[in-house]
Amino acid sequence: MIQLDKTYKWFVSPLAILLLWELSVYFNLVSEVFFPAPSEVILRIKFLITKDFGFLLHILDSLKRLAIGSLLAIPLAILLAISVEFNRVLAFIARPVIAIIYPLPKLAIFPLLIIILGSGELAQIGIIFIGVFFLQFIETNQGVRDLIKTDYLDVARVYRLSFWDRYFHVIFRGTLNHTLTGLKLGLGYGLVMVVAGEFAFSQKGLGFFMWNAWDQFRVIDLYCGLFIFAIMGIFIFYLVDKIRDNLPSV
Amino acid sequence: MENSILKVKNLNLSFNKLEVIKDLSLDIGKGEFVTILGPSGVGKTVLLKLLTKILLPNSGEITFTPQEKNNLNVSMAFQKSNLFNWLSVYENLKISMSHSNMNEIEKRKKIESFLEFSRMINFSNSFPSELSGGMAQKINLIRAFLQESETVLMDEPLSSIDTIQKMELQDFILKLWEKQKKTIIYVTHDIEEAIYMSDRILLLPFVKQQKQRIKEIVIPFNRPRKRIKMLTESKYVESYKFILDFLKSELEVEFQ
Ligand SMILES: Nc1ncnc2c1ncn2[C@@H]1O[C@H](COP(=O)(O)OP(=O)(O)OP(=O)(O)O)[C@@H](O)[C@H]1O
Numbered sequence: 001m002i003q004l005d006k007t008y009k010w011f012v013s014p015l016a017i018l019l020l021w022e023l024s025v026y027f028n029l030v031s032e033v034f035f036p037a038p039s040e041v042i043l044r045i046k047f048l049i050t051k052d053f054g055f056l057l058h059i060l061d062s063l064k065r066l067a068i069g070s071l072l073a074i075p076l077a078i079l080l081a082i083s084v085e086f087n088r089v090l091a092f093i094a095r096p097v098i099a100i101i102y103p104l105p106k107l108a109i110f111p112l113l114i115i116i117l118g119s120g121e122l123a124q125i126g127i128i129f130i131g132v133f134f135l136q137f138i139e140t141n142q143g144v145r146d147l148i149k150t151d152y153l154d155v156a157r158v159y160r161l162s163f164w165d166r167y168f169h170v171i172f173r174g175t176l177n178h179t180l181t182g183l184k185l186g187l188g189y190g191l192v193m194v195v196a197g198e199f200a201f202s203q204k205g206l207g208f209f210m211w212n213a214w215d216q217f218r219v220i221d222l223y224c225g226l227f228i229f230a231i232m233g234i235f236i237f238y239l240v241d242k243i244r245d246n247l248p249s250v
Numbered sequence: 251m252e253n254s255i256l257k258v259k260n261l262n263l264s265f266n267k268l269e270v271i272k273d274l275s276l277d278i279g280k281g282e283f284v285t286i287l288g289p290s291g292v293g294k295t296v297l298l299k300l301l302t303k304i305l306l307p308n309s310g311e312i313t314f315t316p317q318e319k320n321n322l323n324v325s326m327a328f329q330k331s332n333l334f335n336w337l338s339v340y341e342n343l344k345i346s347m348s349h350s351n352m353n354e355i356e357k358r359k360k361i362e363s364f365l366e367f368s369r370m371i372n373f374s375n376s377f378p379s380e381l382s383g384g385m386a387q388k389i390n391l392i393r394a395f396l397q398e399s400e401t402v403l404m405d406e407p408l409s410s411i412d413t414i415q416k417m418e419l420q421d422f423i424l425k426l427w428e429k430q431k432k433t434i435i436y437v438t439h440d441i442e443e444a445i446y447m448s449d450r451i452l453l454l455p456f457v458k459q460q461k462q463r464i465k466e467i468v469i470p471f472n473r474p475r476k477r478i479k480m481l482t483e484s485k486y487v488e489s490y491k492f493i494l495d496f497l498k499s500e501l502e503v504e505f506q
């Protein structure tokens with residue numbers, strides 16, 4: 001089960017930074033125009049959420065896109081990362097394609113995606129998918145390659161493990177550590193893609209909200225967006241690390 | 251050999267230009283405890299891997315009688331323990347019975363009886379990283395013996411275990427062997443261990459020009475064997491010297 005006792009460790013240093021920041025503003029060490037006090041930002045977030053239903057919808061829109069994009073990308077990436085190591089035809093097709101697409105700056109693909117998928121929701125989810133997919137693929141694939149170098153697959157063979165036992169209990173579970181790192185990296189990059197997509201071609205989402213705030217020079221609202229993203233980010237890291245902590249050491 | 255369970259005929263295997271197994275023949279009887287002994291790098295592990303079909307030979311025949319379908323003839327305890335670190339002891343054993351026709355309850359019973367027998371039942375839910383080296387090796391051995399296959403291969407299972415635990419585990423292996431009536435093909439570096447455990451020792455030499463001729467030595471002690479008593483007998487010293495001479499000539503070293 002997930003332990004909560006050491007959870008506080010996640011909040012000490014962020015809170016300390018916020019406190020320093022708060023004091024710096026209080027003692028006029030930094031300009032309040034560019035660096036509004038965290039307490040102000042938090043009050044503003046509270047105001048936006050309670051008074052203006054729209055802000056909450058923006059958050060939910062972003063989360064929804066991240067969720068859909070990731071839920072499509074992650075299982076597919078894991079599946080492919082495992083399969084290419086055991087299927088020559090698939091390896092022959094997929095490996096070069098992935099090697100070619102991976103180094104492309106994903107944002108450079110975005111305009112093309114919009115032409116192909118239209119400027120609606122599909123392109124937004126598509127760019128998140130691409131962002132998450134590659135990192136997840138690369139990490140899990142590395143795990144599988146490391147596993148192949150051990151004798152584990154020989155053991156699986158000598159004991160004639162069934163298809164499910166071999167692929168799930170040995171290969172998938174044996175590479176879970178890598179897969180979780182991939183999840184962290186992938187979802188983190190997914191957040192980047194959420195904002196990028198919403199900056200440019202969307203009328204909703206947290207990215208759009210921030211773009212708007214920038215356009216109208218509402219600096220504090222930019223911080224509101226950043227805070228929410230920071231919370232999402234820390235939540236992803238926290239959750240993945242908690243899952244990892246509760247796995248047997250490999 | 252009458253009552254033969256495994257015949258190997260004219261087996262050959264090379265890795266690129268390195269001939270590891272050359273024109274090798276073997277005959278193992280049902281229920282025998284046979285040890286393969288030879289210097290490091292002669293191909294003991296390779297030979298076992300050929301028997302399990304993890305490796306395929308360039309030529310030659312490996313025949314088990316009776317021939318089981320789906321390669322059900324052998325199980326193997328590997329050189330390193332190779333328990334799946336992310337599975338508990340129980341899960342490790344259960345997954346090794348993946349192919350068995352037993353239902354879940356029968357499997358559980360069989361696993362638990364083995365764990366009871368080896369006094370490891372309290373570690374059923376532990377993970378391999380929580381076990382000592384000796385305990386992990388015990389589970390590794392149980393895993394090999396749990397199988398329905400008649401022949402069990404063991405690749406230096408006790409090479410990294412301290413002396414006292416090693417003796418305990420040697421007796422553990424012998425007890426399982428007698429109880430289960432399996433055929434064991436055992437690999438070790440340890441001359442004393444080989445003599446104490448085996449019916450027969452096969453001395454595997456490096457491939458030189460000609461074919462790989464195995465020297466063989468039959469161990470003349472009745473079972474159950476008494477460790478200390480055995481060490482003092484002249485038959486023991488003779489066997490020991492025979493093996494040592496073989497190793498000396500293979501490695502071309504001199505010592506007293
Ligand atoms: N997969 C492989 N590819 C190439 N060469 C190999 C491979 N496996 C083994 N060899 C070589 O075959 C020879 C025999 O190796 P093997 O592992 O069987 O030795 P061994 O008798 O088990 O030694 P040890 O007692 O140290 O375990 C060695 O020279 C080794 O380098």
Ligand SMILES: [Mg+2]
Pocket residue numbers: 294295296329405
């Ligand atoms: Mg070896």
